[in-house]
Amino acid sequence: MSAFSDLFQALDATTKTSAKLAALGQYFQTATPEDRLWCIAVLSGRRPKRVLSSTLLRRWAAEAAGIPEWLFEECYANVGDLAETIALLLPPAAQTRPLYLAPTIADLRAMAQLDDAARKAHVLAQWAQLDTTGRLVFNKLLTGGFRMGVSQKLMTRALAQATGQPQPDLAHRLMGNWHPDTSDWHSLIMAQNPTADSSRPYPFCLAHGLDSPPQDLGDAHDWRAEWKWDGIRAQLLLRDGQVFLWSRGEELITDRFPEFAGLSIAGGNTVLDGELVVWGSDGLPQPFQALQKRIGRKTVPKALLASAPARLLAYDCLEFGGQDLRALPLAQRRQHLQTALDQLPNPGPVLPPPAVAGAHTWENWASTRQTARAHRAEGLMLKRLSAPYHAGRIRGDWWKWKLDPLSIDAVMIYAQAGHGRRATLYTDFTFAVWDGPTLVPFAKAYSGLTDAEFRQITAWVRKNTQQRFGPVRQVVPELVFEIAFEGIQPSPRHKSGVALRFPRMARWRQDKTAAQADTLAHLNALLAQYG
Amino acid sequence: MTGRGVLTFTDRGIYCPAGDFYIDPWRPVPRALITHAHSDHARWGHGRYLATPRSLAVMRHRLGDITAQIAEYGQVLRIGDADVSFHPAGHVPGSAQIRVCVAGQVWVASGDYKTENDGLSEPFAPLPCHSFITESTFGLPVFRWQPQPRITEQILRWWQGNRAAGKTSVLGAYALGKAQRLLHMLADGPGPILCHAAVENTNASLRAAGVALPQSDVLTPECSAKTHPGALIIAPPGAIEASWTRRFAPTEVALASGWMGLRGIRRRRAMATGFVISDHADWPGLLQATKETGAENIYVTHGYTDIFTRYLNESGHSAQVVPTEFGTDDDDSAGPA
Numbered sequence: 001m002s003a004f005s006d007l008f009q010a011l012d013a014t015t016k017t018s019a020k021l022a023a024l025g026q027y028f029q030t031a032t033p034e035d036r037l038w039c040i041a042v043l044s045g046r047r048p049k050r051v052l053s054s055t056l057l058r059r060w061a062a063e064a065a066g067i068p069e070w071l072f073e074e075c076y077a078n079v080g081d082l083a084e085t086i087a088l089l090l091p092p093a094a095q096t097r098p099l100y101l102a103p104t105i106a107d108l109r110a111m112a113q114l115d116d117a118a119r120k121a122h123v124l125a126q127w128a129q130l131d132t133t134g135r136l137v138f139n140k141l142l143t144g145g146f147r148m149g150v151s152q153k154l155m156t157r158a159l160a161q162a163t164g165q166p167q168p169d170l171a172h173r174l175m176g177n178w179h180p181d182t183s184d185w186h187s188l189i190m191a192q193n194p195t196a197d198s199s200r201p202y203p204f205c206l207a208h209g210l211d212s213p214p215q216d217l218g219d220a221h222d223w224r225a226e227w228k229w230d231g232i233r234a235q236l237l238l239r240d241g242q243v244f245l246w247s248r249g250e251e252l253i254t255d256r257f258p259e260f261a262g263l264s265i266a267g268g269n270t271v272l273d274g275e276l277v278v279w280g281s282d283g284l285p286q287p288f289q290a291l292q293k294r295i296g297r298k299t300v301p302k303a304l305l306a307s308a309p310a311r312l313l314a315y316d317c318l319e320f321g322g323q324d325l326r327a328l329p330l331a332q333r334r335q336h337l338q339t340a341l342d343q344l345p346n347p348g349p350v351l352p353p354p355a356v357a358g359a360h361t362w363e364n365w366a367s368t369r370q371t372a373r374a375h376r377a378e379g380l381m382l383k384r385l386s387a388p389y390h391a392g393r394i395r396g397d398w399w400k401w402k403l404d405p406l407s408i409d410a411v412m413i414y415a416q417a418g419h420g421r422r423a424t425l426y427t428d429f430t431f432a433v434w435d436g437p438t439l440v441p442f443a444k445a446y447s448g449l450t451d452a453e454f455r456q457i458t459a460w461v462r463k464n465t466q467q468r469f470g471p472v473r474q475v476v477p478e479l480v481f482e483i484a485f486e487g488i489q490p491s492p493r494h495k496s497g498v499a500l501r502f503p504r505m506a507r508w509r510q511d512k513t514a515a516q517a518d519t520l521a522h523l524n525a526l527l528a529q530y531g
Numbered sequence: 532m533t534g535r536g537v538l539t540f541t542d543r544g545i546y547c548p549a550g551d552f553y554i555d556p557w558r559p560v561p562r563a564l565i566t567h568a569h570s571d572h573a574r575w576g577h578g579r580y581l582a583t584p585r586s587l588a589v590m591r592h593r594l595g596d597i598t599a600q601i602a603e604y605g606q607v608l609r610i611g612d613a614d615v616s617f618h619p620a621g622h623v624p625g626s627a628q629i630r631v632c633v634a635g636q637v638w639v640a641s642g643d644y645k646t647e648n649d650g651l652s653e654p655f656a657p658l659p660c661h662s663f664i665t666e667s668t669f670g671l672p673v674f675r676w677q678p679q680p681r682i683t684e685q686i687l688r689w690w691q692g693n694r695a696a697g698k699t700s701v702l703g704a705y706a707l708g709k710a711q712r713l714l715h716m717l718a719d720g721p722g723p724i725l726c727h728a729a730v731e732n733t734n735a736s737l738r739a740a741g742v743a744l745p746q747s748d749v750l751t752p753e754c755s756a757k758t759h760p761g762a763l764i765i766a767p768p769g770a771i772e773a774s775w776t777r778r779f780a781p782t783e784v785a786l787a788s789g790w791m792g793l794r795g796i797r798r799r800r801a802m803a804t805g806f807v808i809s810d811h812a813d814w815p816g817l818l819q820a821t822k823e824t825g826a827e828n829i830y831v832t833h834g835y836t837d838i839f840t841r842y843l844n845e846s847g848h849s850a851q852v853v854p855t856e857f858g859t860d861d862d863d864s865a866g867p868a
Contacts, residue, residue, distance in 0.1 A: 012794070014803045067672055068845065074838045075673045080795045088673040088792070149798075423795030451799065 002030040003098030004039065005134045011148055012133075020150060024158035033185035034102035041180045042146050043155040045250065048105050050144035051112045052119060054082060057143065060120055064127065065089035077471045080423025083139030087132050096131040099138060108141060153392060163189060168203070168391040175250065176200035198239040201246040202271060202318050202326065203391035207381060207398035214362050214382065214401065224330065224385055225356045225365045226315055227377035228400060230288045230487070230501070231277035232295070236260060236312055236350065239269040245276075256298060257310045259349040270340050271319035272312065272350065279311040284354075284376045288501060289489050313353035314341065318389055326389040333389065356380065372403050373530055378486060379403045405484035406526055407506055411517045412479045413439055415461045416472045418446065425454050426461040426473070429505075431483055433496070435520040439477055442496035442523060443485070448505035457508075480512040481505045488523075488531050496520060498527050537613075537631055537638040537662065540830075540853045545640055545664065549633040550613030552581075554640045557856040564602075564615065566642025567626035568593065568707060571857050581608075583617055585625025588740035589707060589733060602627075604653065620644040621655030622810050623708030624742045630658055639824065640664040643857075645809070646816035649679060651715045651742070652708075657823035664830045665821055668811040668858060669789055670839030676789070676813045683716045686806055689785065691721050694761035699779035703768035703786040706730045708810045710765050711737060711744055713787060718745035723759050725750045727766035755779060789813075821848065833858035
């Protein structure tokens with residue numbers, strides 16, 4: 001199996017991890033090195049840049065299918081996937097060929113140089129040679145939205161099986177800045193000593209949510225409690241006189257945060273793990289909303305830099321003096337962290353996080369956790385002092401112990417169909433609370449219910465639609481849901497005057513009528529208390 | 532003459548004033564003409580029923596003791612001032628379009644239909660009429676079925692592959708129509724076919740009514756992977772994950788439904804394999820059927836009604852949506868949710 005379309009087909013035709021591993025393994029052994037490398041790139045989010053606007057693509061597809069554009073849009077709304085919609089609508093091809101990855105990508109990139117007429121001719125010619133699966137894959141590469149039910153972790157596992165290289169080592173090799181243009185299969189995957197790349201971060205160690213009483217974790221003295229901050233998880237690399245700041249999503253964000261420019265440590269190459277936050281004049285991290293103003297900006301105006309200064313709350317040290325410390329226990333890594341922090345400017349952009357006070361007892365931590373909101377934290381992190389720094393999300397040594405969410409009972413007023421496996425199901429809802437006799441929208445949510453509940457609500461939405469605005473249906477204000485959320489902030493951009501953090505449906509309140517839902521006054525009271 | 536009034540749309544169902552009867556009514560009425568035996572069309576509680584012999588065989592099994600009269604295909608019955616005849620709809624064995632003629636005006640209520648000849652159901656033929664009542668279950672151009680022999684090949688290859696891997700194949704299909712069609716398609720397959728009791732009961736009713744179905748064994752508590760190695764089991768979609776499947780472990784499970792044409796829906800049902808096969812017309816089938824009737828007026832009853840109606844109107848037909856309570860029964864008409 002060396003064609004990428006065959007790999008896609010094989011992955012799509014199974015729900016079993018073992019079968020996916022086998023398909024990937026086979027591909028990694030039979031595809032050309034260039035194809036393999038691009039497959040890894042695509043499956044780890046290094047997609048080729050989108051070369052076409054989806055508007056153009058839709059127009060060409062509708063034309064090729066011989067249907068009006070409104071009908072194309074209806075199809076898209078029902079299929080829930082643009083690439084698939086096009087693949088299904090095009091007239092069947094007379095003769096088809098499989099799709100190979102590297103040549104297709106080379107082809108797509110060449111298209112960037114062409115004018116629209118030439119691009120169109122090119123796309124139509126490709127469609128005419130591919131079967132439905134081939135078209136689906138081609139369209140997904142074209143639109144840049146490539147997900148194929150394979151996590152980076154699963155891909156790394158398959159790669160480990162196919163090459164005999166250890167999985168954590170591969171996970172590290174695949175981090176950071178590499179690109180198929182500037183790398184090759186041998187140097188990236190197989191070489192004994194991969195060329196040192198000073199911009200390459202380590203795989204992040206991730207935590208699971210605590211799902212049983214903390215006492216089950218054993219003696220509290222074996223653990224360290226930290227505040228769980230609501231910022232961006234980030235790794236700061238100070239290597240060879242250079243600075244690299246990586247987000248957890250493996251995005252290089254150095255340029256967006258000039259605060260860190262020019263930092264270095266006398267003790268040698270250093271990598272710190274922590275939380276990126278906006279620091280307030282009150283000596284506390286600011287709500288996530290403040291950070292949002294910074295995230296989207298590639299260049300930062302001076303005023304914003306002054307009003308929303310970014311800081312890294314550094315809580316772990318992964319490399320010091322050029323040595324990889326990840327195998328050391330947390331207790332020892334923290335000693336290195338202290339040494340590193342001592343060599344950084346004070347005050348400066350890297351800070352030790354405000355500590356969790358009091359004794360190492362579950363009782364103390366349980367009561368401390370309740371005060372998290374006053375510390376601008378989401379709860380506590382529990383980390384085992386003897387644990388190494390794992391690659392990825394491994395159960396047992398790191399736990400998130402978050403506060404119970406806030407909640408409010410709200411009325412559903414709009415519904416929209418979802419995408420992907422939620423296509424044709426109404427899953428995306430807008431919620432409102434009462435302001436006198438009117439309903440004021442304040443949040444959108446699309447998670448928290450079971451498939452069975454979504455099916456039931458979908459049938460209800462179809463029967464209770466009052467008005468349609470494109471894909472959005474205004475429904476009879478009748479269903480009540482408990483909306484849970486992590487935080488609440490004032491927001492002039494929202495009609496209700498508030499913005500919620502992580503709203504989701506905690507449950508469907510079938511016991512309540514719309515009249516019994518909460519009010520805007522109630523929402524404002526929560527804002528006054530927790531905002 | 533607009534033809535309005537030969538059939539009208541009421542809160543009980545499609546009504547013919549001239550003949551004082553209903554077609555596929557959803558509330559109890561004195562006289563009901565039934566297009567086919569799926570339970571959203573053939574409901575319980577009517578005074579008298581009129582249907583084809585094969586529909587009646589299944590309805591008697593499902594509804595018990597009903598007062599019914601037989602309508603053979605093509606036979607013209609005078610009911611009040613209406614001339615009524617039943618014609619094949621190709622949906623399932625015994626399914627019919629009902630043609631009603633009053634004072635020269637012809638209306639056709641097609642119930643559910645499929646334009647491809649499946650080799651088992653009496654094949655669909657378009658009926659010239661003034662007004663045509665159509666479904667639109669798959670009334671979106673993304674639905675375009677492959678010819679039946681291609682699907683047969685795909686299922687046989689899957690079954691063969693499962694056998695080679697020492698696995699039992701479990702195929703989810705609606706008990707009336709789809710199940711028998713699969714039985715017919717797969718009769719020359721590589722191993723024994725077992726039918727879940729709900730399927731086999733329908734098989735028995737249809738065989739008794741003269742449908743030439745291939746031989747099948749009923750799934751009993753004694754059957755297992757040992758007694759039927761490499762078997763293919765046809766079961767209703769609701770039963771394919773029940774505890775009996777453990778006796779056949781390891782199994783591979785697949786669904787046979789028109790909805791399997793959409794990846795999102797297949798993945799939501801956690802199906803690795805879905806065979807895209809439906810007892811309803813696909814988009815080209817719906818267009819062809821409506822065109823060939825030559826009807827001046829088209830009434831769209833269930834499915835993607837708004838979209839199909841708008842498309843028909845833009846293509847020069849005169850179409851409108853009619854709300855009904857159809858489209859709640861078989862696995863295809865049950866909709867994507």
